[in-house]
Amino acid sequence: MDLMLTLVSGIAWTVVYVEAIRVGLRDRTYAMPVAALALNFAWEATYAVLEFREGLSPQGVVNVVWATADVVIVWTYLRFGRAGLPGFVTRPLFAGWSALLFTTGFAVQWLFLAHFGMHDATRYSAFLQNLLMSGLFVAMYAARQGPQGQSLTIGVAKWLGTLAPTLLFGVIEDAPFILGLGILCSLFDLAYIGLLLRGPGGPVRSLPAPSR
Incomplete structure:
Protein backbone atom coordinates (compact mmCIF):
# COMPACT_ATOMS: atom_id res chain seq x y z
CA MET A 1 0.00 0.00 0.00
CA ASP A 2 2.83 2.41 0.87
CA LEU A 3 4.53 1.86 -2.49
CA MET A 4 1.23 2.20 -4.37
CA LEU A 5 0.40 5.55 -2.73
CA THR A 6 3.96 6.79 -3.35
CA LEU A 7 3.63 5.88 -7.02
CA VAL A 8 0.19 7.51 -7.29
CA SER A 9 1.62 10.70 -5.80
CA GLY A 10 4.68 10.53 -8.06
CA ILE A 11 2.68 9.99 -11.23
CA ALA A 12 0.03 12.61 -10.40
CA TRP A 13 2.55 15.32 -9.55
CA THR A 14 4.58 14.45 -12.65
CA VAL A 15 1.39 15.06 -14.65
CA VAL A 16 1.06 18.44 -12.89
CA TYR A 17 4.58 19.44 -13.88
CA VAL A 18 4.37 18.22 -17.48
CA GLU A 19 1.03 19.96 -17.94
CA ALA A 20 2.39 23.14 -16.31
CA ILE A 21 5.24 23.14 -18.84
CA ARG A 22 2.87 22.56 -21.74
CA VAL A 23 0.37 25.21 -20.67
CA GLY A 24 3.09 27.71 -19.78
CA LEU A 25 4.67 27.40 -23.22
CA ARG A 26 1.27 27.53 -24.92
CA ASP A 27 0.14 30.67 -23.12
CA ARG A 28 3.60 32.24 -22.82
CA THR A 29 3.39 32.48 -19.05
CA TYR A 30 4.20 30.39 -15.97
CA ALA A 31 1.64 27.88 -14.76
CA MET A 32 2.56 27.57 -11.08
CA PRO A 33 2.41 30.35 -8.46
CA VAL A 34 5.98 31.52 -8.16
CA ALA A 35 6.29 31.47 -4.34
CA ALA A 36 5.11 27.85 -4.33
CA LEU A 37 7.39 27.08 -7.30
CA ALA A 38 10.41 28.38 -5.39
CA LEU A 39 9.61 26.22 -2.36
CA ASN A 40 8.82 23.17 -4.50
CA PHE A 41 12.01 23.42 -6.52
CA ALA A 42 14.07 23.80 -3.34
CA TRP A 43 12.29 20.85 -1.67
CA GLU A 44 12.74 18.51 -4.60
CA ALA A 45 16.34 19.45 -5.30
CA THR A 46 17.30 19.18 -1.62
CA TYR A 47 15.64 15.84 -0.95
CA ALA A 48 16.66 14.32 -4.28
CA VAL A 49 20.28 14.78 -3.19
CA LEU A 50 19.68 13.59 0.38
CA GLU A 51 17.64 10.54 -0.68
CA PHE A 52 20.33 9.36 -3.08
CA ARG A 53 23.03 9.82 -0.47
CA GLU A 54 21.19 7.18 1.57
CA GLY A 55 20.68 4.81 -1.37
CA LEU A 56 18.32 4.36 -4.30
CA SER A 57 14.64 4.62 -3.37
CA PRO A 58 11.33 5.15 -5.22
CA GLN A 59 10.89 8.56 -3.59
CA GLY A 60 14.43 9.54 -4.55
CA VAL A 61 13.76 8.72 -8.20
CA VAL A 62 10.49 10.65 -8.06
CA ASN A 63 12.26 13.67 -6.54
CA VAL A 64 14.80 13.73 -9.36
CA VAL A 65 12.03 13.62 -11.98
CA TRP A 66 10.16 16.42 -10.21
CA ALA A 67 13.25 18.61 -9.79
CA THR A 68 14.10 18.20 -13.48
CA ALA A 69 10.59 19.23 -14.50
CA ASP A 70 10.74 22.16 -12.08
CA VAL A 71 13.84 23.47 -13.85
CA VAL A 72 11.75 23.89 -17.00
CA ILE A 73 8.87 25.54 -15.09
CA VAL A 74 11.36 27.93 -13.48
CA TRP A 75 12.58 28.77 -16.97
CA THR A 76 9.03 29.62 -18.09
CA TYR A 77 8.74 31.95 -15.10
CA LEU A 78 12.06 33.65 -15.90
CA ARG A 79 11.19 33.87 -19.60
CA PHE A 80 7.60 35.12 -19.35
CA GLY A 81 7.05 36.24 -15.75
CA ARG A 82 7.92 39.90 -16.15
CA ALA A 83 5.16 40.38 -18.73
CA GLY A 84 2.52 40.16 -16.02
CA LEU A 85 4.18 42.73 -13.75
CA PRO A 86 3.86 46.54 -13.74
CA GLY A 87 6.02 48.42 -16.23
CA PHE A 88 8.35 49.84 -13.57
CA VAL A 89 9.70 46.34 -12.89
CA THR A 90 12.88 46.44 -14.96
CA ARG A 91 14.93 43.42 -15.97
CA PRO A 92 17.50 43.98 -13.17
CA LEU A 93 14.72 44.41 -10.59
CA PHE A 94 12.95 41.26 -11.81
CA ALA A 95 16.24 39.32 -11.74
CA GLY A 96 17.05 40.52 -8.22
CA TRP A 97 13.56 39.71 -6.91
CA SER A 98 13.67 36.26 -8.51
CA ALA A 99 17.09 35.50 -7.04
CA LEU A 100 15.87 36.52 -3.58
CA LEU A 101 12.70 34.43 -3.92
CA PHE A 102 14.44 31.21 -4.97
CA THR A 103 17.25 31.66 -2.45
CA THR A 104 14.62 32.05 0.25
CA GLY A 105 13.00 28.81 -0.93
CA PHE A 106 16.21 26.90 -0.27
CA ALA A 107 16.79 28.69 3.04
CA VAL A 108 13.32 27.69 4.28
CA GLN A 109 13.89 24.03 3.38
CA TRP A 110 17.27 23.94 5.10
CA LEU A 111 15.82 25.59 8.22
CA PHE A 112 13.16 22.87 8.36
CA LEU A 113 15.92 20.26 8.06
CA ALA A 114 18.03 21.83 10.78
CA HIS A 115 15.12 22.07 13.21
CA PHE A 116 13.11 18.90 12.56
CA GLY A 117 15.54 16.45 10.97
CA MET A 118 14.99 14.78 7.62
CA HIS A 119 12.07 12.49 8.52
CA ASP A 120 9.78 15.22 9.87
CA ALA A 121 11.11 18.07 7.71
CA THR A 122 10.20 16.30 4.49
CA ARG A 123 6.61 15.92 5.62
CA TYR A 124 6.00 19.20 7.45
CA SER A 125 7.55 21.42 4.81
CA ALA A 126 5.92 19.51 1.94
CA PHE A 127 2.39 19.76 3.33
CA LEU A 128 2.71 23.36 4.50
CA GLN A 129 4.00 24.53 1.12
CA ASN A 130 1.37 22.38 -0.57
CA LEU A 131 -1.33 24.20 1.38
CA VAL A 138 -7.04 30.07 -6.33
CA ALA A 139 -5.46 33.52 -5.97
CA MET A 140 -3.76 33.18 -9.37
CA TYR A 141 -7.08 32.35 -11.01
CA ALA A 142 -8.58 35.48 -9.43
CA ALA A 143 -5.60 37.71 -10.32
CA ARG A 144 -5.62 36.57 -13.96
CA GLN A 145 -9.42 36.77 -14.06
CA GLY A 146 -9.68 33.32 -15.59
CA PRO A 147 -7.71 30.22 -16.55
CA GLN A 148 -4.72 31.95 -18.18
CA GLY A 149 -1.78 29.56 -17.81
CA GLN A 150 -3.90 26.99 -15.96
CA SER A 151 -5.82 23.82 -16.77
CA LEU A 152 -8.24 21.36 -15.23
CA THR A 153 -5.60 18.65 -15.61
CA ILE A 154 -3.29 20.57 -13.27
CA GLY A 155 -6.06 21.02 -10.71
CA VAL A 156 -7.20 17.39 -10.65
CA ALA A 157 -3.69 15.91 -10.73
CA LYS A 158 -2.54 18.22 -7.93
CA TRP A 159 -5.50 17.16 -5.79
CA LEU A 160 -4.83 13.45 -6.35
CA GLY A 161 -1.08 13.92 -5.94
CA THR A 162 -1.65 15.45 -2.51
CA LEU A 163 -4.45 13.12 -1.46
CA ALA A 164 -2.24 10.02 -1.84
CA PRO A 165 0.46 11.12 0.67
CA THR A 166 -2.27 12.47 2.94
CA LEU A 167 -3.61 8.92 3.18
CA LEU A 168 -0.11 7.49 3.52
CA PHE A 169 1.27 9.79 6.21
CA GLY A 170 -1.91 11.12 7.79
CA VAL A 171 -3.98 7.92 7.96
CA ILE A 172 -1.69 4.89 7.62
CA GLU A 173 1.14 6.43 9.67
CA ASP A 174 -1.40 8.11 12.00
CA ALA A 175 -0.10 11.69 11.87
CA PRO A 176 -3.02 14.03 12.76
CA GLY A 199 -15.11 29.71 -15.05
CA PRO A 200 -15.30 31.67 -18.31
CA GLY A 201 -14.88 29.65 -21.49
CA GLY A 202 -13.36 30.57 -24.79
CA PRO A 203 -9.76 30.62 -25.95
CA VAL A 204 -7.07 31.71 -23.55
CA ARG A 205 -5.15 34.77 -24.70
CA SER A 206 -1.40 34.97 -24.35
CA LEU A 207 0.15 37.62 -22.15
CA PRO A 208 1.93 40.45 -23.99
CA ALA A 209 5.70 40.22 -24.32
CA PRO A 210 7.63 42.31 -21.76
CA SER A 211 8.88 45.69 -22.91
CA ARG A 212 12.61 46.17 -23.21
Missing part, protein backbone atom coordinates in the same frame (compact mmCIF):
# COMPACT_ATOMS: atom_id res chain seq x y z
CA LEU A 132 0.25 27.49 0.35
CA MET A 133 0.26 26.37 -3.28
CA SER A 134 -3.40 25.32 -3.11
CA GLY A 135 -4.39 28.76 -1.88
CA LEU A 136 -2.14 30.52 -4.39
CA PHE A 137 -3.67 28.65 -7.32
CA PHE A 177 -1.07 17.20 11.84
CA ILE A 178 -0.38 15.89 8.34
CA LEU A 179 -3.94 14.65 7.99
CA GLY A 180 -5.31 18.07 8.93
CA LEU A 181 -3.07 19.87 6.44
CA GLY A 182 -3.97 17.34 3.74
CA ILE A 183 -7.69 17.87 4.32
CA LEU A 184 -7.22 21.64 4.04
CA CYS A 185 -5.27 21.15 0.81
CA SER A 186 -8.15 19.08 -0.58
CA LEU A 187 -10.66 21.80 0.27
CA PHE A 188 -8.66 24.43 -1.62
CA ASP A 189 -7.90 22.04 -4.49
CA LEU A 190 -11.57 21.18 -4.92
CA ALA A 191 -12.47 24.87 -4.81
CA TYR A 192 -9.89 25.51 -7.54
CA ILE A 193 -11.26 22.65 -9.64
CA GLY A 194 -14.71 24.15 -9.20
CA LEU A 195 -13.46 27.52 -10.47
CA LEU A 196 -11.95 25.89 -13.55
CA LEU A 197 -15.16 23.96 -14.25
CA ARG A 198 -17.44 26.97 -13.84
Whole structure:
Protein backbone atom coordinates (compact mmCIF):
# COMPACT_ATOMS: atom_id res chain seq x y z
CA MET A 1 0.00 0.00 0.00
CA ASP A 2 2.83 2.41 0.87
CA LEU A 3 4.53 1.86 -2.49
CA MET A 4 1.23 2.20 -4.37
CA LEU A 5 0.40 5.55 -2.73
CA THR A 6 3.96 6.79 -3.35
CA LEU A 7 3.63 5.88 -7.02
CA VAL A 8 0.19 7.51 -7.29
CA SER A 9 1.62 10.70 -5.80
CA GLY A 10 4.68 10.53 -8.06
CA ILE A 11 2.68 9.99 -11.23
CA ALA A 12 0.03 12.61 -10.40
CA TRP A 13 2.55 15.32 -9.55
CA THR A 14 4.58 14.45 -12.65
CA VAL A 15 1.39 15.06 -14.65
CA VAL A 16 1.06 18.44 -12.89
CA TYR A 17 4.58 19.44 -13.88
CA VAL A 18 4.37 18.22 -17.48
CA GLU A 19 1.03 19.96 -17.94
CA ALA A 20 2.39 23.14 -16.31
CA ILE A 21 5.24 23.14 -18.84
CA ARG A 22 2.87 22.56 -21.74
CA VAL A 23 0.37 25.21 -20.67
CA GLY A 24 3.09 27.71 -19.78
CA LEU A 25 4.67 27.40 -23.22
CA ARG A 26 1.27 27.53 -24.92
CA ASP A 27 0.14 30.67 -23.12
CA ARG A 28 3.60 32.24 -22.82
CA THR A 29 3.39 32.48 -19.05
CA TYR A 30 4.20 30.39 -15.97
CA ALA A 31 1.64 27.88 -14.76
CA MET A 32 2.56 27.57 -11.08
CA PRO A 33 2.41 30.35 -8.46
CA VAL A 34 5.98 31.52 -8.16
CA ALA A 35 6.29 31.47 -4.34
CA ALA A 36 5.11 27.85 -4.33
CA LEU A 37 7.39 27.08 -7.30
CA ALA A 38 10.41 28.38 -5.39
CA LEU A 39 9.61 26.22 -2.36
CA ASN A 40 8.82 23.17 -4.50
CA PHE A 41 12.01 23.42 -6.52
CA ALA A 42 14.07 23.80 -3.34
CA TRP A 43 12.29 20.85 -1.67
CA GLU A 44 12.74 18.51 -4.60
CA ALA A 45 16.34 19.45 -5.30
CA THR A 46 17.30 19.18 -1.62
CA TYR A 47 15.64 15.84 -0.95
CA ALA A 48 16.66 14.32 -4.28
CA VAL A 49 20.28 14.78 -3.19
CA LEU A 50 19.68 13.59 0.38
CA GLU A 51 17.64 10.54 -0.68
CA PHE A 52 20.33 9.36 -3.08
CA ARG A 53 23.03 9.82 -0.47
CA GLU A 54 21.19 7.18 1.57
CA GLY A 55 20.68 4.81 -1.37
CA LEU A 56 18.32 4.36 -4.30
CA SER A 57 14.64 4.62 -3.37
CA PRO A 58 11.33 5.15 -5.22
CA GLN A 59 10.89 8.56 -3.59
CA GLY A 60 14.43 9.54 -4.55
CA VAL A 61 13.76 8.72 -8.20
CA VAL A 62 10.49 10.65 -8.06
CA ASN A 63 12.26 13.67 -6.54
CA VAL A 64 14.80 13.73 -9.36
CA VAL A 65 12.03 13.62 -11.98
CA TRP A 66 10.16 16.42 -10.21
CA ALA A 67 13.25 18.61 -9.79
CA THR A 68 14.10 18.20 -13.48
CA ALA A 69 10.59 19.23 -14.50
CA ASP A 70 10.74 22.16 -12.08
CA VAL A 71 13.84 23.47 -13.85
CA VAL A 72 11.75 23.89 -17.00
CA ILE A 73 8.87 25.54 -15.09
CA VAL A 74 11.36 27.93 -13.48
CA TRP A 75 12.58 28.77 -16.97
CA THR A 76 9.03 29.62 -18.09
CA TYR A 77 8.74 31.95 -15.10
CA LEU A 78 12.06 33.65 -15.90
CA ARG A 79 11.19 33.87 -19.60
CA PHE A 80 7.60 35.12 -19.35
CA GLY A 81 7.05 36.24 -15.75
CA ARG A 82 7.92 39.90 -16.15
CA ALA A 83 5.16 40.38 -18.73
CA GLY A 84 2.52 40.16 -16.02
CA LEU A 85 4.18 42.73 -13.75
CA PRO A 86 3.86 46.54 -13.74
CA GLY A 87 6.02 48.42 -16.23
CA PHE A 88 8.35 49.84 -13.57
CA VAL A 89 9.70 46.34 -12.89
CA THR A 90 12.88 46.44 -14.96
CA ARG A 91 14.93 43.42 -15.97
CA PRO A 92 17.50 43.98 -13.17
CA LEU A 93 14.72 44.41 -10.59
CA PHE A 94 12.95 41.26 -11.81
CA ALA A 95 16.24 39.32 -11.74
CA GLY A 96 17.05 40.52 -8.22
CA TRP A 97 13.56 39.71 -6.91
CA SER A 98 13.67 36.26 -8.51
CA ALA A 99 17.09 35.50 -7.04
CA LEU A 100 15.87 36.52 -3.58
CA LEU A 101 12.70 34.43 -3.92
CA PHE A 102 14.44 31.21 -4.97
CA THR A 103 17.25 31.66 -2.45
CA THR A 104 14.62 32.05 0.25
CA GLY A 105 13.00 28.81 -0.93
CA PHE A 106 16.21 26.90 -0.27
CA ALA A 107 16.79 28.69 3.04
CA VAL A 108 13.32 27.69 4.28
CA GLN A 109 13.89 24.03 3.38
CA TRP A 110 17.27 23.94 5.10
CA LEU A 111 15.82 25.59 8.22
CA PHE A 112 13.16 22.87 8.36
CA LEU A 113 15.92 20.26 8.06
CA ALA A 114 18.03 21.83 10.78
CA HIS A 115 15.12 22.07 13.21
CA PHE A 116 13.11 18.90 12.56
CA GLY A 117 15.54 16.45 10.97
CA MET A 118 14.99 14.78 7.62
CA HIS A 119 12.07 12.49 8.52
CA ASP A 120 9.78 15.22 9.87
CA ALA A 121 11.11 18.07 7.71
CA THR A 122 10.20 16.30 4.49
CA ARG A 123 6.61 15.92 5.62
CA TYR A 124 6.00 19.20 7.45
CA SER A 125 7.55 21.42 4.81
CA ALA A 126 5.92 19.51 1.94
CA PHE A 127 2.39 19.76 3.33
CA LEU A 128 2.71 23.36 4.50
CA GLN A 129 4.00 24.53 1.12
CA ASN A 130 1.37 22.38 -0.57
CA LEU A 131 -1.33 24.20 1.38
CA LEU A 132 0.25 27.49 0.35
CA MET A 133 0.26 26.37 -3.28
CA SER A 134 -3.40 25.32 -3.11
CA GLY A 135 -4.39 28.76 -1.88
CA LEU A 136 -2.14 30.52 -4.39
CA PHE A 137 -3.67 28.65 -7.32
CA VAL A 138 -7.04 30.07 -6.33
CA ALA A 139 -5.46 33.52 -5.97
CA MET A 140 -3.76 33.18 -9.37
CA TYR A 141 -7.08 32.35 -11.01
CA ALA A 142 -8.58 35.48 -9.43
CA ALA A 143 -5.60 37.71 -10.32
CA ARG A 144 -5.62 36.57 -13.96
CA GLN A 145 -9.42 36.77 -14.06
CA GLY A 146 -9.68 33.32 -15.59
CA PRO A 147 -7.71 30.22 -16.55
CA GLN A 148 -4.72 31.95 -18.18
CA GLY A 149 -1.78 29.56 -17.81
CA GLN A 150 -3.90 26.99 -15.96
CA SER A 151 -5.82 23.82 -16.77
CA LEU A 152 -8.24 21.36 -15.23
CA THR A 153 -5.60 18.65 -15.61
CA ILE A 154 -3.29 20.57 -13.27
CA GLY A 155 -6.06 21.02 -10.71
CA VAL A 156 -7.20 17.39 -10.65
CA ALA A 157 -3.69 15.91 -10.73
CA LYS A 158 -2.54 18.22 -7.93
CA TRP A 159 -5.50 17.16 -5.79
CA LEU A 160 -4.83 13.45 -6.35
CA GLY A 161 -1.08 13.92 -5.94
CA THR A 162 -1.65 15.45 -2.51
CA LEU A 163 -4.45 13.12 -1.46
CA ALA A 164 -2.24 10.02 -1.84
CA PRO A 165 0.46 11.12 0.67
CA THR A 166 -2.27 12.47 2.94
CA LEU A 167 -3.61 8.92 3.18
CA LEU A 168 -0.11 7.49 3.52
CA PHE A 169 1.27 9.79 6.21
CA GLY A 170 -1.91 11.12 7.79
CA VAL A 171 -3.98 7.92 7.96
CA ILE A 172 -1.69 4.89 7.62
CA GLU A 173 1.14 6.43 9.67
CA ASP A 174 -1.40 8.11 12.00
CA ALA A 175 -0.10 11.69 11.87
CA PRO A 176 -3.02 14.03 12.76
CA PHE A 177 -1.07 17.20 11.84
CA ILE A 178 -0.38 15.89 8.34
CA LEU A 179 -3.94 14.65 7.99
CA GLY A 180 -5.31 18.07 8.93
CA LEU A 181 -3.07 19.87 6.44
CA GLY A 182 -3.97 17.34 3.74
CA ILE A 183 -7.69 17.87 4.32
CA LEU A 184 -7.22 21.64 4.04
CA CYS A 185 -5.27 21.15 0.81
CA SER A 186 -8.15 19.08 -0.58
CA LEU A 187 -10.66 21.80 0.27
CA PHE A 188 -8.66 24.43 -1.62
CA ASP A 189 -7.90 22.04 -4.49
CA LEU A 190 -11.57 21.18 -4.92
CA ALA A 191 -12.47 24.87 -4.81
CA TYR A 192 -9.89 25.51 -7.54
CA ILE A 193 -11.26 22.65 -9.64
CA GLY A 194 -14.71 24.15 -9.20
CA LEU A 195 -13.46 27.52 -10.47
CA LEU A 196 -11.95 25.89 -13.55
CA LEU A 197 -15.16 23.96 -14.25
CA ARG A 198 -17.44 26.97 -13.84
CA GLY A 199 -15.11 29.71 -15.05
CA PRO A 200 -15.30 31.67 -18.31
CA GLY A 201 -14.88 29.65 -21.49
CA GLY A 202 -13.36 30.57 -24.79
CA PRO A 203 -9.76 30.62 -25.95
CA VAL A 204 -7.07 31.71 -23.55
CA ARG A 205 -5.15 34.77 -24.70
CA SER A 206 -1.40 34.97 -24.35
CA LEU A 207 0.15 37.62 -22.15
CA PRO A 208 1.93 40.45 -23.99
CA ALA A 209 5.70 40.22 -24.32
CA PRO A 210 7.63 42.31 -21.76
CA SER A 211 8.88 45.69 -22.91
CA ARG A 212 12.61 46.17 -23.21
